[in-house]
Amino acid sequence: MAAHPPASAKNDSRMPSWLPRAMVLALAFLGLFELANWAAHQLIGIAIMMTVSFFISLAMEPAVDALAARGVHRGLGTAVVFIIVFACAIGFVATLGVLMVQTVGDVLDELPGLLDQLISWVNHTFHQDFTVTQLRDRMFKDSDVISQYAERAANNVWGLSSTVLGGLARFLTIALFSVYMTADGPKLRRSVCSLLPPARQGAVLHAWDLAIDKTGGYLYSRALLAVISAIAHGAFLAILGLPNAVALGIWFGVVASFVPTIGTYLAGVLPILVALTIRPIDAVWILIFVVVYQWIQDYVLQPRITARTVDVNPAVALLSVMVGAALLGAVGALLAIPATATVQAFFSEYIKRYDVAEDPRIERRTRTDKSGKQTPAASK
DSSP states (O other), X not given: OOOOOOHHHHHHHSOOTHHHHHHHHHHHHHHHHHHXXXXXXXXXXXXXXXXXXXXXXXXXXXXXXXXXXTTOOHHHHHHHHHHHHHHHHHHHHHXXXXXXXXXXXXXXXXXXXXXXXXXXXXXXXXXXXXXXXXXXXXXXXXXXXHHHHHHHHHHTHHHHHHHHHHHHHHHHHHHHHHHHHHHTHHHHHHHHHTTSOHHHHHXXXXXXXXXXXXXXXXXXXXXXXXXXXXXHHHHHHHHHTOTTHHHHHHHHHHHHHHSTTTHHHHHTHHHHXXXXXXXXXXXXXXXXXXXXXXXXXIIIIHHHHTTTSOOXXXXXXXXXXXXXXXXXXXXXXXXXXXXXXXXXXXXXXXXXXXXXXXXXTTOOOEEEOXXXXXEEOOOO
């Protein structure tokens, strides 16, 4: 007679009662995760625009507060500040357009002579017998290349138009929210604090004020440096007799002041290129002036102007721009330095620092005593 399996074996062969519910919950959580991931990808563009608008409002609020303290209505003060900022931005873009058109025209005018000089140098150096006609025939013998490039450019016109319109729409959206956040700054802070217990409202307001002071102060110090740089370089270029000296000075001041570390040398490329098309020796004088002015700005002007705001180390500024560009592209590069200045201010505000005892290992400079023996110099 066959033995029946025990009751425990029958129960073990069945699916546990909790497993169906666990599978349903796992599928539900997976669906919620996919939904949240999809929503995050759809809303990331809006989040970036709101972040940019918030930083712009932080930068504009000190000027608006200064006007409000003098009796100007906050809405009118916001309008005045943003109109000035937009006018400066439009002026810079127009200046850049004029410079590009003028520079390209000068290069095209001087290109035949420069090409003749280059071919003469190549023939004399390498004992060749090239001519401009031979070079032109070799470059344009395959006319299909040019026609194919023109066809691709024509096909990309619609895509380029869509990109420009999309960028304009984002710009207007950021400008609109920036105006609202700046004009309603006190109301926005009150609304945020109403969601917090009274014990934490003071800390949040202090952090907010610190971000406003450091972000606005850093940008205003950069703007002042840009004005000084534009005047100095514009005057020097005018003395050299370069065309569009004022426009070149504005270009130089903005790029050199708002692009960290390499901005001065990057801005100097355009004036040097213009000088090469007119009098090549002027390019040497421009390069010397750029180096000297950069030294004066780093060691004389910048420490005095940024003494009351915040001075970001050039290496840290460049690293922050690289990180911001890697995370958010051009927008991240734009916000990197104000964000770094704010974080640096938080660290200096809340991190405790201790006195450092004098130790020759900190400063390894040496000094000569009366016997002529080299000894380590102690830190002062």
